[in-house]
Amino acid sequence: MSNVPSDLKYAKSHEWVRVNGDTATVGITDHAQHELTDVVFVELPALNRALKAGEACAVVESVKTASDIYSPVSGQVVEINKAVVDNPALVNTDPYAGGWFYKIKLSQPAEVNTLLTPAQYTAQISGS
Amino acid sequence: MLKRTPLFQLHQGLGGRLVEFGGWEMPVQYTSIMDEHLAVRKAAGIFDISHMGEVLANGAGAEEFLNQTLTNDIRKLAVGQGQYTLMCNERGGVIDDLYVYRLASSEYLLIINASRIDPDVAWLQQQLGFFPKRDAVLLQNMSDHAGAAAVQGPRVVDFIDKCFSGGSTGGAVVSRASELKKNQIAQFQFAGQPAWVGRTGYTGEDGFEVIVPAGIIAAVWSSLSTAGRQYGLQPAGLGARDTLRTEVCYPLYGHELDEQTTPMEAGLGSFVAFDKGEFVGRTALAGQKAAGVGKKCVAFKMTDKSAPPRPHYPIWSTGPDAAVIGEVVSGTQSPSLGIGIGMGYVKPEFAKPQTVIEIEIRGKRSPAMIVSKPLYRKPV
Numbered sequence A: 001m002s003n004v005p006s007d008l009k010y011a012k013s014h015e016w017v018r019v020n021g022d023t024a025t026v027g028i029t030d031h032a033q034h035e036l037t038d039v040v041f042v043e044l045p046a047l048n049r050a051l052k053a054g055e056a057c058a059v060v061e062s063v064k065t066a067s068d069i070y071s072p073v074s075g076q077v078v079e080i081n082k083a084v085v086d087n088p089a090l091v092n093t094d095p096y097a098g099g100w101f102y103k104i105k106l107s108q109p110a111e112v113n114t115l116l117t118p119a120q121y122t123a124q125i126s127g128s
Numbered sequence B: 001m002l003k004r005t006p007l008f009q010l011h012q013g014l015g016g017r018l019v020e021f022g023g024w025e026m027p028v029q030y031t032s033i034m035d036e037h038l039a040v041r042k043a044a045g046i047f048d049i050s051h052m053g054e055v056l057a058n059g060a061g062a063e064e065f066l067n068q069t070l071t072n073d074i075r076k077l078a079v080g081q082g083q084y085t086l087m088c089n090e091r092g093g094v095i096d097d098l099y100v101y102r103l104a105s106s107e108y109l110l111i112i113n114a115s116r117i118d119p120d121v122a123w124l125q126q127q128l129g130f131f132p133k134r135d136a137v138l139l140q141n142m143s144d145h146a147g148a149a150a151v152q153g154p155r156v157v158d159f160i161d162k163c164f165s166g167g168s169t170g171g172a173v174v175s176r177a178s179e180l181k182k183n184q185i186a187q188f189q190f191a192g193q194p195a196w197v198g199r200t201g202y203t204g205e206d207g208f209e210v211i212v213p214a215g216i217i218a219a220v221w222s223s224l225s226t227a228g229r230q231y232g233l234q235p236a237g238l239g240a241r242d243t244l245r246t247e248v249c250y251p252l253y254g255h256e257l258d259e260q261t262t263p264m265e266a267g268l269g270s271f272v273a274f275d276k277g278e279f280v281g282r283t284a285l286a287g288q289k290a291a292g293v294g295k296k297c298v299a300f301k302m303t304d305k306s307a308p309p310r311p312h313y314p315i316w317s318t319g320p321d322a323a324v325i326g327e328v329v330s331g332t333q334s335p336s337l338g339i340g341i342g343m344g345y346v347k348p349e350f351a352k353p354q355t356v357i358e359i360e361i362r363g364k365r366s367p368a369m370i371v372s373k374p375l376y377r378k379p380v
Helices: A030-036 A084-086 A110-112 A118-127 B007-013 B035-044 B062-069 B114-130 B216-233 B240-245 B280-293
Strands: A016-022 A023-028 A039-043 A056-062 A065-068 A076-078 A100-104 B017-021 B022-029 B044-048 B052-058 B082-088 B096-105 B107-112 B137-142 B146-152 B185-190 B193-197 B207-213 B231-237 B296-302 B312-318 B323-335 B340-346 B358-360 B364-371
Touching: A016 A110, A023 A030, A030 A084, A039 A084, A065 A076, A076 B240, A100 A110, A110 B022, B007 B017, B022 B035, B022 B240, B035 B044, B035 B240, B035 B280, B044 B185, B044 B216, B052 B062, B062 B107, B062 B114, B082 B114, B096 B114, B096 B185, B096 B193, B107 B114, B107 B207, B114 B137, B146 B216, B185 B216, B193 B216, B207 B216, B216 B231, B240 B323, B296 B358, B323 B358
Parallel strands: B044 B231
Antiparallel strands: A016 A023, A023 A100, A039 A056, A056 A065, A076 A100, B017 B022, B044 B146, B052 B107, B052 B137, B082 B096, B096 B107, B146 B207, B185 B193, B193 B207, B296 B340, B296 B364, B312 B323, B312 B358, B323 B340, B358 B364
């Protein structure tokens, strides 16, 4: 059973968001890493890049395939996780902590309310 | 509607992730590609290859018919021996690459690609129609009636005899499967039914492929799994099968090979026996051998940290005149080497090992180098 922490918000496309004031941290869910298996490469958005919600902004590569990652929220990228670029396996081993992707300064904070709750996301992945 | 092998339910039970491959619904992985790949390199893996096609050619004319339909010299096969070979059209383009085994003095078994069963059988029938002694050849497409499994890895030889022993009843004369030499095949009795066991594979490891009536493939799989468990045998999917074959530079039809590509271009000239007489494609291939090819299949390694190369990525030359010189046909992260590897077709002037190239990945070029095949060699 996939881990779905109760303090996060989720996108249908399997990203998680942790809001802290006007900034949010973004990564991919335990369910997503489990589906991908063996992450071997992570490409993150450039620092300071402005992102719109739903925009493809990162790529995760497993042995078999490349998968786009979509920003769940709009804003400007203020920090990227160099550790996950150096060690992509963190996405598999620690998706909600060491395996985070980027931090974004929210330009549309209200978007967070449109994201899935843990219960809604759990329902989505158990239905699939 | 995708086709399913007789082991479909077993894959579901094992938690296999099922995907489409060549019209079949097949397990791409059970645990992870990396995990299954390394199990095959270090211990043993078992693959369902029931999707592959089996065609029997029987009769006094079978040898001559196959020798003019396939590129390799079939007359070199003793009973119980097999060889890698290709089937080409008149232009030298590859219709399929396959293994042909001589099961008995005038009986041959062709193991063909799953995605090519229909075109292969149609081509063979058509060629047989042109063959003067066609009444002396019986072609039978057994693909829907056969099941097959491959057991691959350095530990397989330690347990294969638990499943197949008691003396062969056809093909090579051996008392147990482990006595088979590379490319040999023998028939054993399994649950009172004939089981053909060939010492070959598609991984670069020692191993065996087992071809049986579809009705007993589940029992054969179960027997091999039980015998291999203590040696670290794991079920392995098509994902690992692809990374394993890519590391040792075996071609995969639809990637390295198609009807527009010749064995000469693919680097498979050693499986074309020009000295055996006439065969389909000979004129075109001999012409290409004399005049040279317009593209060559090369192996390459990424030389910096980069995303893995994938099929269809452009290959570039370097320097002030940098230009697109070819295209990737197979690419992956190598589980054994920990870097991106692949194969691609380039213009011949760029095909030499140590040539520095670049692979274009999502609009950005990453450095790579052409290297000699295979990309991975077993440590000795």
